[in-house]
Amino acid sequence: MHIHCSDIRSRLQADLKASMKSKDTVTATTIRSVLAEVYAADKTAKDGKVPSTTIFSLLRKAKTRRVDAASRFKEASRSDLAEKEEHEANLLDAFLPPLLSEADIDRVLKTIIPEQRAEGEDNKRAMGKVMKAFYSKVDRSTVDPQLVTARVGALLASS
Known part of the structure; x- marks a missing residue:
């Protein structure tokens, strides 16, 4: 329900x-x-x-x-x-809405990372900017923060 x-x-x-x-x-x-x-x-x-x-x-x-x-x-x-x-x-x-899936989180992050990451910027600095941008678009109560952090780290490492 x-x-x-x-x-x-x-x-x-x-x-x-x-x-x-x-x-x-x-x-x-x-x-x-x-x-x-x-x-x-x-x-x-x-x-x-x-x-x-x-x-x-x-x-x-x-x-x-x-x-x-x-x-x-x-x-x-x-x-x-x-x-x-x-x-x-x-x-x-029973009172909680479902959390966003990993795929949904990745979809949002893939639009944010190119906007936020400066050329040659280290991952640690980029991570803070990406997280801030992510949470300006997505409500914190709809995601598992540990999963978001893990996905940001993984996507930054692979980009």
Whole structure:
């Protein structure tokens, strides 16, 4: 089920209410924890509410924390706790739009690199300019930043 960026806040709030009514405490607690981060971010926002892109970013970070925790619990032979963290990560995943694919990232980068790279410029300096140009065209919340960095490095090395 795809959602529009503008209604992620209301969708989180509606799903929280629904999970409370159905006494689904795991879902309610998971959504509540993310909403707490959203409300904390709202307090520092200029107009009192952070944009949906920030909410998606908070959701991705929350999911990553749970995935990392699950792998640490597996290493410690605590499959019960690992399953709980994985379940919460999957709940959060349902709120996230899909990330851009490597091919989509490459397509954007291939238009940017020739514009940004000066003749004979070293890759390190070019990388900063390319990254800045990339993020001016692509919303950070729609990509895996590690993949972007890896692709920029690979494409600069091959050009």
